Amino acid sequence: MTARLSDIAAQAGVSEATVSRVLNGKPGVAAATRESVLAALDVLGYERPVRLRQRSAGLVGLITPELDNPIFPALAQVIGQALTRQGYTPVLATQTPGGSTEDELTDMLVERGVAGIIFVSGLHADTTADMTRYDQLRGKGVPYVLLNGFSPKVQAPFVSPDDRAAMRLAVTHLAALGHTRIGLAVGPKRFVPVLRKIEGFQQGMQERLGLAPEESEALIQHSLYTLEGGQAAAGALISRGCTAVVCASDMMALGAIRAARQQGLDVPRDVSVVGFDDSPLIAFTDPPLTTIRQPVQAMGQAAVRALLEEVGGTPAPHSEFVFMPELVVRGSTASAPASSRTPS
DSSP states (O other): OHHHHHHHHHHHTSOHHHHHHHHTTOSOOOHHHHHHHHHHHHHHTOOOOGGGSOOOOOEEEEEESOSSSTHHHHHHHHHHHHHHHTTOEEEEEEOOTTSOOHHHHHHHHHHTTOSEEEEESOGGGBTTSOTHHHHHHHHTTOOEEEESOOOTTSOSOEEEEOHHHHHHHHHHHHHHTTOOOEEEEEOOTTBHHHHHHHHHHHHHHHHHHOOOHHHHGGGEEEOOSSHHHHHHHHHHHHHTTOSEEEESSHHHHHHHHHHHHHTTOOTTTTOEEEEEEOOTTGGGSSSOOEEEEOOHHHHHHHHHHHHHHHHTTOOOOSSEEEEOOEEEOOSSOOOOOHHHHSOO
16 A cells, blocks of 8 residues: 555646545645545556545536547547546447448437536538438437537537648648649548638649639549548549648558558658648657647547536537647658659
């Protein structure tokens, strides 16, 4: 126990006596200090004494797409931690191909009496989906917040990265490296983030390279948000003479690198590739991936804050909170091949 006390004290930055007071539920310890000690217990993997465990303030549902794309587990972790800190118990419900639909998962969570629901990249992002399902949910008195995707038909707080700015950052970076044939590999056109990425890409191409939107249209390839989807899209773009490909996800970017290598090309010497998300472990790919970082921490915390304000009866504004992404330059982008710098 002595070693354990000293470990916890060192982690929390307090004395062993203070740790002892907190663990024994004694008074005279500031709330912030008590929180530090409890957080140290969690970090070091010790169980909190039963008397110190916070009673759950309720369940909060988190509905995400499949967890194959590492950005979704990363968001789920941030949201789950933020909810737990506020005394709520997160319930993760994942959509998988052939599994439960978003509506079925929503009904399941409502039946279990959740205090609210956070939707990540759900049907709210699909411009062809019926948005009345969200009105019906509100009619049941269940507050919710929506991540990644915006619809003016839904009266709720939305949290999104700035997809347009993200694409302008990527195009600016590649144009500065001398690339003039830059392609965009994105998902299906019906999704709001895809439409926004196309807008940002075309704005960037016009600002940096003087290409009108109808000219850059030929440099956009729609596919699936998977490694195979990125491979197919990038293969088509490279065959059209693109020396750089901007991808709508890191998974697609890994597929783009594979497509380049299949054509006997080197990344980044012959083809530069930019991802989107900055998913966990993406810095360790070969080559390390240049990508646009989604502000996952800030977005996840904002979603929880907005939801808990709704739960607490002081609704957050029914508008969109937009977070600025960041370009992270690594090893998958380089100067354009000499032969392509000056268009013939």
